[in-house]
Amino acid sequence: DIQMTQSPSSLSASVGDRVTITCRAGQTINNFLNWYQQKPGKAPNLLIFAASRLQSGVPSRFSGSGSGTDFTLTISSLQPEDFATYYCQQSFSSRTFGQGTKLEIK
């Protein structure tokens, strides 16, 4: 199985901040990398697929980049509704999720 490692595991930030979350794959996965947001008690919500493609309806302050083994999710200006847990996920070989990054209010 391909291991996915996110950093940091948790992050404190303020409204308006620019935030970057990193995801590293244990082997190359081309650009087969997706990002999800999950709020407490809710199902995950797709933000980004194929590393950099914004899912329909997702605000443009979310962006993704990377290829190969290293990927980033960037939120350009944090909004109150963005405080949540974020997961990366690969589907290059089977499917695995990162351990999650909890984004908290500072």
Place this chain on the structure above:
Amino acid sequence: EVQLVETGGGLIQPGGSLRLSCAASGFTVSSNFMSWVRQAPGKGLEWLSVIYSGGGSTYYADSVKGRFTISRDNSKNTLFLQMNSLRADDTAVYYCARARILAGSYDYFDYWGQGTLVTVSS
């Protein structure tokens, strides 16, 4: 409107069996890749299984291979997860998810159900 509704969760003793259902509306289950994903209390997401469109090839995570079986009923537009030999560490919220295919078998989960809680305890 695409909707996924999971049912069938509950309290089950270790070693027992349970079948989860995921009723879909707004799209055809058999024309899409469909997956099950779970989340243990306070933990992250774990992919469990996928059933491919058409012929219905199935694949599993090592953690559930041989114990869980994914299937679908095309006439009911419903996805299932048969879970046998349940253990305490299978306790989790179980989600079904529709997968969109970008290329080959590369997919991403664009719709999720609300989840159903399975608790394995004596």
